[in-house]
Amino acid sequence: MIYKVSYIVNDGSKPGSIKNEQERPVIGDTVHIGVHEFRVVDVYEIMPPRDDFLYLHATVEEVAETEAHA
């Protein structure tokens, strides 16, 4: 299964991303969008799956720089 994911930054402070993932993102996962690191805080399906593709929306929040380097 290929997971096509729409990532949106929760406070709109940075651009989101659309990309394919090999594994379904879950709450707590981290993801890199541009040069920044984000944590997934919500995930749900936005369209019915078709063939090998599953369509997800994920809301993410930025991981604080101090936390990212801890």
Added chain:
Amino acid sequence: MEVVTMLKQVDLFRGLDNSQLELVGQITVQEDFNDGDVIFEQGDHAGKMYIVSEGQVEIIVEHSDGQQNPVVFLGTGQIIGEMTLVDEGKRSATVKASGEMTRLYSILNTKFVELCRSNTDIGYMIMRNIAQDMSFKLRHRGFEAKDS
């Protein structure tokens, strides 16, 4: 990665069998970019579309006052520049490579249309998938507007 294997992971080509994917593969050209390289600029004449195979690209919209606004990053499996296939207009945004290495596959619009015309099964499925991809991108923008 073999081209057909890469194409199988792209939503645009969902529903095509291996022989059809091989025909698509014959008209794709690999292009590699470094961090910050401009792939095309807003307002450019558009002659081809791209598939992101590795890495990510940044989509930037320039407003009439000159302000540049990064709107989204597109990563593996996403398509860029497909709007020009449909409306034959100029580029609606600037696209830059983001990250150490970005690998794209390009397809000339003329070759793409030729393939779709000569093989209408391929043409139908790709045009259907383009419409669904645009719908997905619109939903993404909708979520963005709602959450900001």
